[in-house]
Amino acid sequence: MSELLHRYAHARAGDKGDRLSLGVFVYQEDHYAWLVEQLSEPNVAALFEHRGVSHVTRYLLPHLKGVNLVLDDALQGGVNGALNLDGHGKTLSALLLSMQVTPPT
């Protein structure tokens, strides 16, 4: 059975140039290890593949029960070049939370 990450985590997107950053946090502290498992760099890269992402870097913040994801070339030029309505990629926190996940046990 798979569910949306949205049920277990909240997130906010930020941009600098063509780079997208996503801060992601679990609602329940004991889901943190599970979150780290779900948000592997390859899993995140696959979710954003159609956006042309070239590289994903993941930073773990165990004290905050959070993960910071940095996606290079996710914004097709960002506010500088993208023809996307959302050149900042601000809505992309919701794309991440639409990830299909296996629920934590």
Next chain:
Amino acid sequence: MTVVVGCGAGFSGDRTDAARPLVDALMSYDAPRALMFETLGERTLAAAQLRRIKDPDSGDEPLLEEFLSPVLSDCLANHITILGNFGAANPTAACRRIQQLAQRLGHSQACLATIHGDDVRDRLHALDWQAWEGEKRSISALEQVVAANVYLGADALIEAMAQGAQVVITGRVADPSLALAPLCYYHSWAGDDWDKLAAGALAGHLIECGTQVTGGYFADPGVKEVPGMASLGYPLVEVERNGRLVVTKPPGTGGLVTEQTVKEQLLYEIHNPGAYITPDVVIDLEHVRVRQLTKDRVEVTGVRGKPAPDRLKTTVSFLDGYQGEAEISYAGPNAFARANLARETLRQRLALRCPANLRARFDLIGISSVFDGDSQLTAQTLQDAANDIRLRLAVEHADKSVVELATQELLALYCCGPAGGGGVRRHHTQRLKTASYLVPRQQVAPTVTLHGGEGNE
């Protein structure tokens, strides 16, 4: 001793009635206090520079008086220092307008300071540049440069406060420096006390986007509820001399301050949390902890600092081509098929009439837009369910007439597209782009100019 800093605006388009409850709350503290306004996005300054080119008395924050008139008098009378980057491309013009406002409010002795030195457009080619991480454009290749501004740190702002400034007016400074300056000034932190500077810069980082730490940009009904959305309180941060800080908001305002709201803002626009670079200090967030103390009070501890960088980030803005957008709606039975036919028809007409190097993007708003890539529509979900769809065309080209021709083709769908299209909107803009570089700190010399006050002018 505790120093309290409030943030009355987090961007140029922010709500202009935010500062009043903040100042009421600040006045209730028996402690040194400051109020910051952060109104300068990456391209806001370039837009301001374009206004200044047309009118030399312009180029500062357009909403300056709306932001300040409700609170300026109380701040001047109660020693609440105001610091804002609302000088934008013309701090001197902003200063003049604030002086006039202060005089109207009966404060003809107000002491204001302007900070200069961020604008390096006139000596762009005399400086020793490095490309910022990830920057692919060479600075020497940029044409039609509109603005070039170094992110200054807190030093000149601290100096302005030491000289007695009650309002400090800047152009480009790093956003957190607007809060760090009063913290350094009142706490007498040394310029190399990196852990303290990191705490002060983090305090600024947490409040510089206004309500983004107090319940703004957070609500998700049923999951993350936010009370009182219509009257969200703007943030206050209480910072002790040892660097301990507490985020809160004025009593009686909407919104909320929780571990969740603080954590989301803590990582906002951060890449490596172990090395968040500001002009004043490199912040290490890896050991930061947040803790709810009481309702709407969250403590942040564990931040560490590393020495400030040798080079300062500079944003260069330049004009580059034209963008056009146009939209048309299709609704009701078979809406997707009609919108899709409109899109294919438009695509073929653009191929017939526009140069091959026209960049074009099509969205079907209601089915697939912001999540999709820039080059094509890939998501094809909910087609049957969607019955209210907006076809959007976005194009870019160096030649304005090509952009106008392309959006003209969307307009023409009114009469020679599929059945039942309506609600066309179209507009065109000259595209303002930015590139980022690093300049040696020694090549940048911020200055403080005092205006008014007793003993001045």
